[in-house]
Amino acid sequence: MKQTIFIITFFLFSLAVNAQNQIEICQNKTTHLIAEEKITYLQVGDPDKLIAEVVPEQPNMVRVKAVDDFDGESSLTLVSANRSYSLFVKYSDGNKISYKLEEFHGEKAGDLNIGPVPEYLLKEYCSQILNDGTQKPVRLRIKKDGIIFRLKNLYLKQDLLFFELEITNSTNIVLELEAIHWWIDDKKRIKATNVQEYQVEDLYRHYKWDRIPAKTTLREVVVLPKFIVPDKRILKIELLEKALGNTGRKLTLEVKNKAILKAQSF
Structure with missing residues (x-):
């Protein structure tokens, strides 16, 4: 019984995190993610579905836009202030066009920073x-x-x-x-x-x-x-x-x- 309750609780927690870490984008609007500190890493899940880049004049901002209308979801991974954020990206012509990054669930990226690159990314690059x-x-x-x-x-x-x-x-x-x-x-x-x-x-x-x-x-x-x-x-x-x-x-x-x-x- 306790094991069943634990599994259900974990499942509901996972759903809540996934729902929380979701942004909506579309083709005719540009969506912005705004962090308190500089964005040090950015990677899109499927470049055929969306494009994303750090704003050169504002390195704490990322602009995201859909390449075309798409079904399902894609993903976006960012690192800021030594925390990693994995976001689900959904296509929707909604009204919200800006998000604060700190409102999403993030995980510690690593204890060691080599300039702008955390250790876990260096391991990935070397691999x-x-x-x-x-x-x-x-x-x-x-x-x-x-x-x-x-x-x-x-x-x-x-x-x-x-x-x-x-x-x-x-x-x-x-x-x-x-x-x-x-x-x-x-x-x-x-x-x-x-x-x-x-x-x-x-x-x-x-x-x-x-x-x-x-x-x-x-x-x-x-x-x-x-x-x-x-x-x-x-x-x-x-x-x-x-x-x-x-x-x-x-x-x-x-x-x-x-x-x-x-x-x-x-």
């Missing part, structure tokens, strides 16, 4: 990259003592750079990773009279591998803030092996500025 089965040429590659270090691809989204890396351990011994460092350095250090190097801190790593088993290839996506490399300088990605007496292998990929400028949007 999209790693699950992309499209065969693409390897950007950069270096091989040393049975270890192959590759930069597979470079992507850009929301002012962040996504580096898709691949490490192959072709030996019979586990590779213990100490770190992957990112430096902006002079192209020709030997001739430089005043050498300066700058370390770039990564913002997010998807898997955080610390060991590569024998005869294994692993992939990783590392997120860095958007940047360009000044003239006569280069980005170095250094893979360091953990070993006694600082004797571990070091493999370095050198990324030129033109490669960064060609980062693919996704």
